[in-house]
Amino acid sequence: MSRKFLSGNEAFAEGIRLARPEVISAYPITPQTIVVERLSEMVEDGSLRAEYVHVESEHSALSCAIGASAAGARAFTATSSQGLLYMAECLYYAAGGRFPIVMMNADRSTALPWNIYGDQRDSLSQLDSGWIQAYAENAQEALDLALMSYKIAENKAVSTPYMANLDGFVLTHTYETVDIPDREQADRFLPPYETDNRIDFDNPKNMAFSAGPDSNYIFKYREHEGVLAAKAVIAETEKEFAEIFGRQYTGLTESYLTEDADYILITLGSIAGLCRETADKLRSRGVKAGVLRIRYMRPFPNEEIAHELKNAKGYGVLEKDISFGNEGAVYTNVNSALKKAGLTIKGGNFIGGLGGRNISAADIEGIFAHIADGKDGVHFLGIGGSDNG
Amino acid sequence: MKEIIWLGRGGQGAFTAAKLLGAAYTAENSDKYALAFPSFGPERRGAPVRAFTKLDTKPVTDRSQTEKADYIVILDDTLYSPQLKQLLKEDGRIIVNSKSDIDGALTFDGERISAEFRLPTVNTVMYGLLVGLSGVVSAEDAIGSIKGYMPEKIQERNIGALGRAVEEVLS
Numbered sequence: 001m002s003r004k005f006l007s008g009n010e011a012f013a014e015g016i017r018l019a020r021p022e023v024i025s026a027y028p029i030t031p032q033t034i035v036v037e038r039l040s041e042m043v044e045d046g047s048l049r050a051e052y053v054h055v056e057s058e059h060s061a062l063s064c065a066i067g068a069s070a071a072g073a074r075a076f077t078a079t080s081s082q083g084l085l086y087m088a089e090c091l092y093y094a095a096g097g098r099f100p101i102v103m104m105n106a107d108r109s110t111a112l113p114w115n116i117y118g119d120q121r122d123s124l125s126q127l128d129s130g131w132i133q134a135y136a137e138n139a140q141e142a143l144d145l146a147l148m149s150y151k152i153a154e155n156k157a158v159s160t161p162y163m164a165n166l167d168g169f170v171l172t173h174t175y176e177t178v179d180i181p182d183r184e185q186a187d188r189f190l191p192p193y194e195t196d197n198r199i200d201f202d203n204p205k206n207m208a209f210s211a212g213p214d215s216n217y218i219f220k221y222r223e224h225e226g227v228l229a230a231k232a233v234i235a236e237t238e239k240e241f242a243e244i245f246g247r248q249y250t251g252l253t254e255s256y257l258t259e260d261a262d263y264i265l266i267t268l269g270s271i272a273g274l275c276r277e278t279a280d281k282l283r284s285r286g287v288k289a290g291v292l293r294i295r296y297m298r299p300f301p302n303e304e305i306a307h308e309l310k311n312a313k314g315y316g317v318l319e320k321d322i323s324f325g326n327e328g329a330v331y332t333n334v335n336s337a338l339k340k341a342g343l344t345i346k347g348g349n350f351i352g353g354l355g356g357r358n359i360s361a362a363d364i365e366g367i368f369a370h371i372a373d374g375k376d377g378v379h380f381l382g383i384g385g386s387d388n389g
Numbered sequence: 390m391k392e393i394i395w396l397g398r399g400g401q402g403a404f405t406a407a408k409l410l411g412a413a414y415t416a417e418n419s420d421k422y423a424l425a426f427p428s429f430g431p432e433r434r435g436a437p438v439r440a441f442t443k444l445d446t447k448p449v450t451d452r453s454q455t456e457k458a459d460y461i462v463i464l465d466d467t468l469y470s471p472q473l474k475q476l477l478k479e480d481g482r483i484i485v486n487s488k489s490d491i492d493g494a495l496t497f498d499g500e501r502i503s504a505e506f507r508l509p510t511v512n513t514v515m516y517g518l519l520v521g522l523s524g525v526v527s528a529e530d531a532i533g534s535i536k537g538y539m540p541e542k543i544q545e546r547n548i549g550a551l552g553r554a555v556e557e558v559l560s
Contacts, residue, residue, distance in 0.1 A: 005412035170452050171452075175411055175424065176424050177422060273451055274453060276450060277451055360456075
């Protein structure tokens, strides 16, 4: 193990180097660029043996990864924002073809107005594409997800592509101390990719075919089962990861002081740290605040959320997303989890950080105050209050 | 937690200094944590740049921009303004690279040292001045960060400039 002071992008690239992808297709886009730059340097200096393919667009980047995966190779690509949207067509091909590609997405705002800064409207718009979706909070988790992602995606019961999301700039461009596992340990954790879902001249089969109304639904059902199967596989993989590397992750969610909390703030990504600090501050004033961080949006932690919230008086969902005309996608999903569990707790939706706008400690204290007031509905941070934009 | 705000212009290496300080602080001790990040956005030469370093003995999880700093280090004195005091803690200090005196700030002629070591930028000089004044990291760890994170061919001159800057303060 070695310690280094790295950005989220660099840490993710280190994790990918340890995962030994055989094909990397790359098209740069801010704030993802550094991850593909670092990988190209690793291929150049021989520390990563991979075919590094410069493609002409994001649509081609993922198409290339699909082709590589169909040939039985471990494939990696990375994107962000408009790039993710441009490759949207291919996201469905990759998922439907059950190709366990790993892609890093640097979460970034979507145009217009054009903006390069972080929010989560890009990846959350693709929840239905059939990909596993993970959200990292810090650079260490980013590196660890890179290593775990292939093991989860390539599991035979899962066989589903995996999107690891890093908040643009706040995580991708922030430097922090990261422990980089040893090569030998990484190899012990992650064996080479082996699959029957590939082109094989000795055993020819039809791949990426069409399926009419009589059978199509069976494939879609299987796809659904594959993503659901990831729940158990994520838990197993994290257990094995902890045994080898000593860092234990907590599955689809991570809870903080939720056990006896009256008010729980649910969020995802790199803002969770400030939420926990705010919960500490409120606790010192006698307010029973807690934080639930969603680590995986797909498969969605329905049971975990219901379990953590069952004794709460109120909750809020803070997300960097809005589905115009309704509410944030995370809020919709959380409410569905509570409804299915028969819980009737009041909770509001707090939309913040769009286009990279700073979310301050005061903003988060304000959210907890809203939750304590029993307010529901959709609230845009900075609009409608004393701080009007 | 100690928080440092760096002000410079694109190309002056303010963020590099912010990063080196974080690397120096966390170099060998697993009980020390740091974050370093620039004011995010397109990189343009000459445009004002801010960078931030946060140092603590527990993991730094607040990733928002520093609102109250222990030190503000300014690489270009045209970026100084009296309003910056609002970004300082009560006992916070402002360190400026300048040939003239500035009321309420500590000024040093950083270019004199950078010129001596044939360096086009004053970032490692200002880093050295901060290290000397604040003691947030040792000079040895600061030198270690240059060795670990700067290209080899410019390490020696930067280590020289940093060392001279530390001496400047301590003498």
